[in-house]
Amino acid sequence: MTLELNDMQGLLIRGFGNLLGAQYVLLRFTDAALGKKYISELLPLITPATDKPTDHAIQMAFTYSGFSFLKLPDEGLISFSREFREGMTEDHRQFILGDSGENAPNNWVWGNAAQEDIHLLLIIYSKDADTLAEKLLFEKARADQYGVVELHTLPTGLLQDHKEHFGFRDDISRPIIEELVENVEKKVGVTFPAGEFIMGYKNLYNEYAPAPYLSATHDQMNILPSSPDFADKKDFGKNGTYLVFRQMEQDVFGFWDYLKRQGKDTEETICLASKMVGRWPDGSPLTLTPDRADPSLSTANAFGFWDEDKAGLKCPIGAHIRRTNPRDHLVTERTQKDSSEMAAKHRMLRKGRPYGTPVLEPLEPKGIMELPRDNERRGLHFLCLVTDIRRQFEFVQNNWVNFHKFGGQDHDADPIIGNHYKSDKVVTDEFCIPEYPVKRKLKNIPNFTLIKGGSYFFFPGIRALKYLASHE
Numbered sequence: 001m002t003l004e005l006n007d008m009q010g011l012l013i014r015g016f017g018n019l020l021g022a023q024y025v026l027l028r029f030t031d032a033a034l035g036k037k038y039i040s041e042l043l044p045l046i047t048p049a050t051d052k053p054t055d056h057a058i059q060m061a062f063t064y065s066g067f068s069f070l071k072l073p074d075e076g077l078i079s080f081s082r083e084f085r086e087g088m089t090e091d092h093r094q095f096i097l098g099d100s101g102e103n104a105p106n107n108w109v110w111g112n113a114a115q116e117d118i119h120l121l122l123i124i125y126s127k128d129a130d131t132l133a134e135k136l137l138f139e140k141a142r143a144d145q146y147g148v149v150e151l152h153t154l155p156t157g158l159l160q161d162h163k164e165h166f167g168f169r170d171d172i173s174r175p176i177i178e179e180l181v182e183n184v185e186k187k188v189g190v191t192f193p194a195g196e197f198i199m200g201y202k203n204l205y206n207e208y209a210p211a212p213y214l215s216a217t218h219d220q221m222n223i224l225p226s227s228p229d230f231a232d233k234k235d236f237g238k239n240g241t242y243l244v245f246r247q248m249e250q251d252v253f254g255f256w257d258y259l260k261r262q263g264k265d266t267e268e269t270i271c272l273a274s275k276m277v278g279r280w281p282d283g284s285p286l287t288l289t290p291d292r293a294d295p296s297l298s299t300a301n302a303f304g305f306w307d308e309d310k311a312g313l314k315c316p317i318g319a320h321i322r323r324t325n326p327r328d329h330l331v332t333e334r335t336q337k338d339s340s341e342m343a344a345k346h347r348m349l350r351k352g353r354p355y356g357t358p359v360l361e362p363l364e365p366k367g368i369m370e371l372p373r374d375n376e377r378r379g380l381h382f383l384c385l386v387t388d389i390r391r392q393f394e395f396v397q398n399n400w401v402n403f404h405k406f407g408g409q410d411h412d413a414d415p416i417i418g419n420h421y422k423s424d425k426v427v428t429d430e431f432c433i434p435e436y437p438v439k440r441k442l443k444n445i446p447n448f449t450l451i452k453g454g455s456y457f458f459f460p461g462i463r464a465l466k467y468l469a470s471h472e
């Protein structure tokens with residue numbers, strides 16, 4: 001099935017990596033009618049997936065509360081997924097995501113639904129800082145004009161060599177959407193039907209991704225396409241998807257200080273950090289080059305764990321990349337095929353960007369380790385696009401990132417992003433590094449990342465935006 005690129009916002013198929021500046025703006029409507037006019041004015045400025053912008057791009061997403069404020073018909077509201085309707089900070093969801101202790105929403109700077117009501121996320125990408133400043137000023141004035149209140153502005157910036165702040169190359173492993181590539185050889189865990197990430201298309205279950213819908217009577221102007229599942233309904237989800245946003249502050253000095261105390265020298269310290277990530281700082285995967293980084297493999301992604309590294313002697317089973325994508329070796333599955341099929345059902349299209357000034361540029365671990373601590377705030381604006389928040393993002397966060405018995409371990413959570421703690425029943429602050437003949441265990445691992453904000457958004461297709469701007 002051909003993708004309707006002209007009806008999609010561009011972020012679904014590209015990361016706008018050529019547009020170095022970006023800002024996330026969180027907004028609230030104060031008047032529904034004015035809010036609709038605001039969307040209608042912005043509509044022609046939204047960058048569709050058919051464009052390859054070189055100057056700037058604008059994208060838009062909404063919370064459930066935003067849709068409800070704009071009076072989307074009840075039937076439509078109720079057809080969104082439960083996770084989206086309840087939001088990221090609902091009590092049970094905090095438990096699922098591990099947002100407790102210092103990561104609890106009442107410590108967040110934004111996104112705690114009990115404290116503030118976010119309706120809309122505007123993402124502005126620009127080729128440079130000046131263009132970005134200009135666009136922001138312009139959009140601020142437009143928002144003011146329609147009574148749309150700016151709640152938070154979150155600047156981001158890409159770091160040299162595609163690095164994140166701890167000093168590791170990021171954004172290497174990406175799911176490939178089959179419908180976007182001609183003559184692609186379909187491979188479980190590598191290529192994916194569009195429905196895993198974009199609504200209106202078939203997913204890995206050979207079903208249309210569950211999407212919000214409305215009765216045709218609510219669409220008198222006939223803007224929306226028909227629902228693929230219900231003959232008498234209109235598809236509000238087509239060419240849209242859910243957008244998960246988490247602001248994760250990174251304690252770069254805490255990370256390297258802790259590791260320096262575990263390693264006997266710089267080389268071992270970098271090796272232990274790489275064991276935690278599953279790739280060397282330059283991006284080369286431990287599974288393919290276990291003893292040292294190999295720049296020729298810095299974007300290598302064609303590997304599995306079943307044949308190469310079942311015991312985790314190269315890349316520990318609890319490493320970040322192995323928890324977030326166990327590929328062909330889920331310890332719970334009996335065959336390589338079952339593992340691959342199971343792991344494939346929990347992938348995400350990651351679109352995040354770092355924020356804050358890097359401690360050093362280029363971000364080389366040897367240099368980072370020698371620096372004194374500063375008080376700057378820095379981290380990752382983690383963004384991912386998924387058609388099923390529960391099966392994809394929440395499953396990974398709950399069952400793989402935070403589960404202390406993942407892959408047969410006992411007291412480990414994801415070493416770099418897990419919530420590490422000790423209670424009388426559960427311990428999650430250890431990291432097991434299988435080695436022969438004796439395994440190594442790192443203990444008392446502090447939290448290296450801290451959640452500072454977050455929310456679930458819906459990232460509509462262009463026709464759904466049009467409907468939103470004009471519905472009665």
Ligand code: HEM
Binds near residue numbers: 168174279
């Ligand atoms: C500050 C927070 C985070 C940092 C510093 C970080 C860092 C990294 C790095 C360095 C990689 C390796 C590069 C690559 O394979 O593309 C990676 C991969 C990945 N991360 Fe994260 N990450 C963070 C948060 C998250 C979160 C919250 C999730 C999801 C719950 C996540 C999911 C993934 C996935 C799915 C991969 C690809 C694994 C693979 O396919 O091999 N990350 N991350």
